[in-house]
Amino acid sequence: MARTEPKKDVVIVGLGWTGSIMGIEMAKQGLEVLALERGADRYTVPDFRYPDVIDELKYGVRFGFMQKPRNSTVTIRRTLQETALPYRQLGSFLPGDGVGGAGIHWNGHNWRAMENEFILRSYVEDNFGADIIPEDMTIQDWGVTYAELEPHFDRFEYMLGLSGQAGNVNGQIIEGGNPFEAPRSRDFPLPPLKQTYDATLFADAARAMGYHPFPRPAANASGVWTNEYGMQLGPCNYCGFCERYGCLNYSKASPQTCILDALRRMPNFSYRTNSEVLRVDLAEDRQTATGVTYWDEEAQEEVFQPADIVMLCAYSLHNVHLMLLSGIGEPYNPATGEGVTGKNYAYQMNGGTTLFFKDKLFNPFIGAGANGMSMDDFAINQIDFAAEGFIGGSYITAGVTNGQPIRGIGLPSGTASWGEEWKTAITEWYGHSMSIGSHGSNMAYRDCYLDLDPTYTDRHGRPLMRMTFNWKPNDIRMTQFMRSKIEPIAESMNPDTWQSSYKGEGAQYDVRPYQTTHNVGGAIMGDDPNTSVVNRYLQAWGQHNLFSLGAAAFPQNIQYNPTGVVGALAYWAADAITRDYLPNPRPLV
């Protein structure tokens, strides 16, 4: 028998980046706001305290801050014909757990997408013709433009205290920044991080070839910063423990460093941890949500939490899972192409070349999560899709983003992974390798999607969500194109040896090696209820008091790390809700 809690104005599912932003923005409106977080509470001290948190085995290898598959996972298959199996051991992607969510263990790569990425289908059709779009590619426009999001990118970046160098301020190209970026209204809040040796070598080589390297935008503070909520960041000390770790130094932007203590002071905001939301409850006519039902781990019982507004702020995959379980939107059917919920799941197409230098020492123990130099000369707005035979693009980059001694050592391919030979190789090569990577877009396809698994259930008896995903020729051509651009740069740097790793023809999705935790789509935004789950304000088409935040809204993946767009969309939605929805609750479109 479920207990029922007193009604709230707003209930938020998940207290990571978007949950924290929506929490504070709604609480500022005087609403009674409750956030439900399935994991534990986390504070910089004691949870990320020095030196306990820089334990590579505990957090880097054994995933101390990640969700445990036994509590929450998906099943995965590559084709419609395969039988999906549970993702029992974390590998390809790492959903975060606890207060702060993935916002505690990210690297701090924070980008704006390009103008054409928000109108991708129109851009392709207008510039290259609809016939270059492969038959099974289901890319869409977002329903929102870069120009509309610009003030919200700006706000998010100033909230984070982003370090970097503008390349385009109101149309004026700034030397040293990214000349291909969309115009921003002002410079970064903080100057760029100091660059490591590998980044400097890469940038010199790229510049010599006529390219335009610039410092990677970093949510690792290069100096002290106080944001709009009065929250504070201290300067990064380049300890090299960002990705998979909470920051011990108050330097990496996270819900903890940027929002939570300000939010905790607000008497009309509260949150409950160890409270996993099981479903969204709908009114009988299914036109509105009435609240959520969650599992109270402490009381070991189901709880119904009524609310006037429900905001799904969990990890992208969980937002989609909750929608599928709650009957929100029609489930997507790959056979007919009809239905929307679960449609257009997409990932990220990355590749890289590793260079080995006997005579160069890179001091790999010095690094920051988003340290490095990047170039956008082969970005999605720089490529002639018709001529090159693919739709997409990448940024190309180098820098020491982690200083972890076990996982951070690059070895020439063919080296034994254990024993005497491995030890000899480690001694020889530690500190002598660097990488140049490409981080690229991934298009949406008719048979890459999310639905409920017919066989497997979770510990609450709910069907697991099933992911159907595989690499496609278009994206493999894109990454091979990047290879053809990166390898000449690498060769120009005269390494003793080098090796490349890019997806090749016929590559199949392998869930074992870590690739990226940029899982997007499934609850996509758009301007047509027949092809999207939420409208341009992230409001469910079918239930006007239900909003779905986060990267599940991406109709296909951008070429960049998603957090910048996730943050901008959160402020965009918060603004629309505050100005337009709260005074008159209704469908905003």
Next chain:
Amino acid sequence: MITFLRILTGLVLLGLVVLAAILFMPVRTTPALAALPEDYTPPEGSGEYAMRLADCSACHTAEGGVPFAGGRKIESPLGTIYSTNITPDEDTGIGSYSLDEFRAALYDGIRQDGAHLYPAMPYANYRKMSEADVRALYAFFMDEVEPVSNAGPETALPFPFNQRWGIRTWKWAALSEPGELSSTGDAAYDRGAYLVEAPGHCGACHTPRNLVMGEAGYTAMDGDFLMGGEIDGWTAPPLRGPDSAIRNWSAEDLKLYLASGRNNHAGVNGEMQLVVRDSLQYFTNEDLDAVVAYLRALGDPAAGDNAPPVDPPRTADRLDPSAGGTQAVLTAAEPGMALGPRLYLDNCNACHFVDGRGADQVFPELDGNPLVTAPSATGLIDTILNGAEVPSTTVRPYSLRMPDFGHRLSDEEVAELATFLRSAWSNSADAVTTADVTARRETAEERAAAE
């Protein structure tokens, strides 16, 4: 030192017992300092604000307890004193106090039943509060605070301190004139003087104690006033005079420290955290400016409010001058370096950096930090052992915490590290011994066991 004071105080009190017996006569309480109409109603919000100014909640609320319901342990040189319930509960609180009885407690330390209050209750300072604030406080506690029934633990000090009648003789020796404040005629200074000398009761910690354990001064007119004191073994730093660190702070830094517990130099620590958390962050902008104007005039009367801070007196870096000083030693990080700087590199450097300057408002400066160079190293030792936390405040909501290092450093190592800090950069303070550290660790353990 404490034992010596106990004996001394005991002797003085015993001597005065005879006098007290002779002078047995009814206690006379201080009348209102101003005549306000019988039907005077304090302005809306003034009661709560007066409570913030006087910081009633810091002492009268137990850790994690209901506000004003008492029960907080206060470690005094005389022994442990428990704060009382000041909610308007008729039986266990102050619900049956008349205005005159309430004023007598504030001004004269007299309980409703006539018993004398221990001077942990700062009536020596409160007796300078205006009648308007007394009325506001009375109205607040009677009408705005919910009554809570909480008898709480009784204070039971050892003989002779459990003889409350003795406090009467102490009061004759220790208290100053009610309502007496320093004044220059400058509106900001005078308001600041009122806030600091009266409700703020800053002197209770920051003024040294005299032979009878009274504050050695109560207003800026007294030379020893705010010249530094001690609380729970920690140095309460001087707020005036040549050794005062804050005289090197700008007005802006001083104001930010009061409002948020952090500035470009320091982070609030020890008992002062409670003052920022429960009192100072609620001061109006004007009142903060007044306190700043007053303190800066005290620190350096020539400075005035807007003058730049005095140039910090930097003595020569005395750590290994042949190697180029502290920063050079830390930067070189030679494997054979001494234990103190090595421990600093391994434990402190990530935030406080090789120059000991930390980062503005986030990581406190250790070079010239009054906690580091205080006459008593207790505060520094406690901070290394147990960590520290600046409170969440309106202007700076982040409760920044420094982790504890007691679980990974031995007493010898803490002593080495503390000694290094007290002699690094331009710091020049006495060494810390292993025994000093052991004593503080034991004190912390005893207290934890007693909880």
